[in-house]
Amino acid sequence: MTWIATRLRRLAPQLIALALVVVAITLIAPGFAHVTFQNGRLYGSPMDVLVRAAPVALLSIGMTLVIATKGIDLSVGATIAITGAVAASMVAAGHPLAVVILAALGVGLLCGVWNGLLVGLIDIQPIIATLILMVAGRGIAQLITEGVILTFNRPAFAFLGSGAFLGVPMPVILWVLTGLAIGLLVRVSALGLLIEAVGINRRASMMIGIRARFLIVFVYAAAGLCAAIAGLIVTADIKGADANNAGLWLELDAILAVVIGGTALSGGRFSISASLIGALIIQALNTGILISGWPPEFNLIIKAVVIIVILALQSPVVANSLAAAARVRADLKEPRRSRT
Amino acid sequence: MFRTVAAAGAAALLATFAGTVSASALTVGFSQIGSESGWRAAETTVTQQQAKDRGVDLKFADAQQKQENQIKAVRGFIAQGVDAILIAPVVATGWDAVLKEAQEADIPVILLDRQIDAPDDLYLTAVTSDQVHEGKVAGDWLVGAVGDQECKVMELQGTTGSSPAINRKKGFEEAIAGHPNITIARSQTGDFTRTKGKEVMESFIKAENGGKDICAVYAHNDDMAVGAIQAMKEAGLKPGSDIKVVSIDAVPDIFLAMENGEANATVELTPNMAGPAFDALEAYLKDGTVPPKWIQTESKLYTASDDPKAVYESKKDLGY
Structure with a gap:
């Protein structure tokens, strides 16, 4: 019981923000919260939010671990493009589905390990180390697709993007399962605690015998793997690999999701579930704007304003001054002696 | 992308070879923006095809989205003494100086696909869609x-x-x-x-x-x-x-x-901007016919009655 209470208190700001965003959208577009069952699946705008959140949600899982070690991974958007290109070219060439998926996941893992080695072993600053793949990755993806949108027709693979299992769309199943698997892995074992230790003070953690280098390679590899799953979903969704646009700027949304989730960019304590709720908040905003009928010129402004408000409410400075203001008001009503 | 580059290289080689055979053939420099989209790649392919069909020796330069590369390429073309220059300008401004150099060398310049902010006596014509x-x-x-x-x-x-x-x-x-x-x-x-x-x-x-x-x-x-x-x-x-x-x-x-x-x-949005450009150029070089400053390409409507399968087959290898 106390465990649930603690979890809820940790997730409270994110859950409240999500609820407020959903309520606001429902006020603007009354049909928003409507979910029905049709064509053998759950159908409605809330499902759109859950499905479309998949790429950012998956990226934010890996990004949370990376940020917890005081790192950052700018390359995950490009990794989506690479893995998508690999998957699409192999599907088009007629390879079996299992081989395609394993190859894409393998390539994603490789991208992650590359970043991990640059950061963990060679000690390059994470923002620079991952910038390399961010810039080069899209070029690699374009070489694989030869600069065209590589399309294919393989319903079994497209199922990953637009299919449904027991009424739940596949992308949702994939991000929830990945979140659960990685969340359990780091929390049931001591892995999560060790990652936090590395993030808070790498030298101290190494001195007490934590293998920080290994953990850093591990978190970037996890980020690469998550990006590969996102790449599979994005590619299956449009039945094609668009090397120019697949995953473009999604690394920034993923970082934002982690920040909304309350994990500090300075490393240390992290929460994967809070990051996932952060991803849902971002996507709820996107879908809400689309369904509101407002002109597209407002899209980014609305998103920015809402996110500033959410982040400001989480800021300790704002929280302290709100508390101070409340105290002043209480004092005005009933002056304390100490104030005179 | 690799395929396009390879094709460009092969076409350039072929063109050079053809150029040595018939000395009277036109030599035209083409400064392309890059290959940022499928359409752009198709434009490059079609331009090379058009040049080949007309026996024009096309010198191709890929600017990789940089104006400085385009200006360098144009100066290179002027130094080689080409008969004309085609430019698909990456940006609208900053062309005056290099276009004056071309004018002084008496080499007509034709803009493809985009307009620029420069006095219109500095170029022969611009071929774009509306x-x-x-x-x-x-x-x-x-x-x-x-x-x-x-x-x-x-x-x-x-x-x-x-x-x-x-x-x-x-x-x-x-x-x-x-x-x-x-x-x-x-x-x-x-x-x-x-x-x-x-x-x-x-x-x-x-x-x-x-x-x-x-x-x-x-x-x-x-x-x-x-x-x-x-x-x-x-x-x-x-x-x-x-x-x-x-x-x-x-x-x-x-x-x-x-x-x-x-x-x-x-x-x-036709990738064939070079066709009308070559037409205008040939007429200009033959008897001095000055083309209008803007040649608008046809915005052709395709519907299901236009044999989409055949159109697909004709377009699929253009590099889109």
Whole structure:
């Protein structure tokens, strides 16, 4: 019981923000919260939010671990493009589905390990180390697709993007399962605690015998793997690999999701579930704007304003001054002696 | 991309060889922006084909999206003493100096695909499409297709603020202006991509009574239309018959959709800017015929009756 209470208190700001965003959208577009069952699946705008959140949600899982070690991974958007290109070219060439998926996941893992080695072993600053793949990755993806949108027709693979299992769309199943698997892995074992230790003070953690280098390679590899799953979903969704646009700027949304989730960019304590709720908040905003009928010129402004408000409410400075203001008001009503 | 570069290299080699055989053949330098989109790659391929068909020795330079590379390439062409220069300018400004150098060397310059901010006596002519006209052709098709029927249109705009998005929206609105039965009910940006086109369409379907109220989709490019078609199919709707789909660009994939009856019409942004340019150049060099300062390419409308399969076959190897 106390465990649930603690979890809820940790997730409270994110859950409240999500609820407020959903309520606001429902006020603007009354049909928003409507979910029905049709064509053998759950159908409605809330499902759109859950499905479309998949790429950012998956990226934010890996990004949370990376940020917890005081790192950052700018390359995950490009990794989506690479893995998508690999998957699409192999599907088009007629390879079996299992081989395609394993190859894409393998390539994603490789991208992650590359970043991990640059950061963990060679000690390059994470923002620079991952910038390399961010810039080069899209070029690699374009070489694989030869600069065209590589399309294919393989319903079994497209199922990953637009299919449904027991009424739940596949992308949702994939991000929830990945979140659960990685969340359990780091929390049931001591892995999560060790990652936090590395993030808070790498030298101290190494001195007490934590293998920080290994953990850093591990978190970037996890980020690469998550990006590969996102790449599979994005590619299956449009039945094609668009090397120019697949995953473009999604690394920034993923970082934002982690920040909304309350994990500090300075490393240390992290929460994967809070990051996932952060991803849902971002996507709820996107879908809400689309369904509101407002002109597209407002899209980014609305998103920015809402996110500033959410982040400001989480800021300790704002929280302290709100508390101070409340105290002043209480004092005005009933002056304390100490104030005179 | 690699294929295009290889093809360019091969074509250049062939052209050089041909040039030594017939000394009278024209030598033309072509400074291309790069290969940032499928259309751009197709433009390069078509330009090389056109040059080959006319026996023109084409010297090709890829600027990789940088104006400084283009200026360098143009200076190189001037030094080589080419007969004419084609430029697909990456930006509108900063061309005056290098164009003056070309003029002093008496080498005519033709702009392809984009206009520039420079005195128009510095270049022979510019061959471009009219984006407002493209939108208008799409709108006119829809006006003809729906007749007097009430029609709620969903518009998928290009990247907010980009000139094709602004102009293609304007042209379409001009076309439907006199027809109160046709209204743009919703308009959002799909960033010219399939993924965003699909996502936006999914939301439109939900907002418009499960798509039952939607009469037509107008997408500023074919890629967004392809995404929207997928969204409609997954929602159990029939694009092409229940909901009309009209878009712009005429990339190969939209012809596959048309072949399957899922798209109705597309307006071509032709990759053949070089054809009209070579025509103008040949006439100018032959008897000094000065072309108009702007040669507008044809914005051809393709529908299901134009044998989409054959068009697809003819376009699929252009590098789109």
